[in-house]
Amino acid sequence: MQLTIKYFGMLAEATTITEEEIHTDVCSVAQLVEKLKNQYPKLSDKDFKIAINQELVDQNHMITTETEVALLPPFAGG
Amino acid sequence: MEKKKPKNVFVQGAISSDFIGTSIAKHQTKTSIGAHNIFLGQVRADEIDGNTVTAIDYTAYEEMANQKFYEIREATFEKFDLTCMHIYHSLGKVNAGEICLFVFVSSPRRKVVFEALEYVVEAIKADVPVFGKEIFEDQTHQWKQNS
Numbered sequence: 001m002q003l004t005i006k007y008f009g010m011l012a013e014a015t016t017i018t019e020e021e022i023h024t025d026v027c028s029v030a031q032l033v034e035k036l037k038n039q040y041p042k043l044s045d046k047d048f049k050i051a052i053n054q055e056l057v058d059q060n061h062m063i064t065t066e067t068e069v070a071l072l073p074p075f076a077g078g
Numbered sequence: 079m080e081k082k083k084p085k086n087v088f089v090q091g092a093i094s095s096d097f098i099g100t101s102i103a104k105h106q107t108k109t110s111i112g113a114h115n116i117f118l119g120q121v122r123a124d125e126i127d128g129n130t131v132t133a134i135d136y137t138a139y140e141e142m143a144n145q146k147f148y149e150i151r152e153a154t155f156e157k158f159d160l161t162c163m164h165i166y167h168s169l170g171k172v173n174a175g176e177i178c179l180f181v182f183v184s185s186p187r188r189k190v191v192f193e194a195l196e197y198v199v200e201a202i203k204a205d206v207p208v209f210g211k212e213i214f215e216d217q218t219h220q221w222k223q224n225s
Contacts, residue, residue: 010221073209076136
């Protein structure tokens with residue numbers, strides 16, 4: 001299946017992209033994060049949360065359909 | 079009830095005092111209001127290791143952020159007896175000393191607006207995916223993090 005991955009703030013800086021499409025089998029959020037950290041070693045020391053379809057999810061959440069996954073660094077609004 | 083589409087809370091660049099003044103003036107026709115309360119977030123010229131912050135460049139996951147602003151708004155109306163509420167947040171570069179967040183709550187009574195405003199601002203800081211790049215005078219930068 002195809003996922004749209006979005007990177008924001010310091011994570012966009014670390015990966016040098018803001019968005020990409022990737023192909024993957026059904027996986028957990030933790031597995032996806034591992035895969036992205038392998039691809040972009042600079043993500044390894046960063047603190048971030050994952051949102052799927054604009055809702056925060058935990059590491060055990062299973063990704064089973066084509067969706068939008070966002071990597072969100074610490075919030076700094078206000 | 080029909081679900082409303084979230085409004086766009088973001089404005090490009092700093093929020094001007096004219097904009098804030100006009101927003102206050104627009105409420106003069108709403109005469110059931112007895113108390114307004116306003117929060118203005120201002121970019122601080124923090125000094126870190128001898129380097130001074132001159133601006134913050136804001137970005138956001140806009141779709142999610144507008145949805146979160148909407149949820150905060152709904153939850154606040156549920157919790158407090160407010161007549162109206164307005165939230166504006168900057169995107170892009172805002173210089174030190176300029177306003178980047180404007181929250182405006184109004185109610186018939188004062189006690190409600192004191193509590194409601196704090197609730198709204200704390201929820202924005204905690205839940206809305208907005209990111210800030212603090213730019214120093216030598217053009218280096220670091221990423222801001224709400225505490």
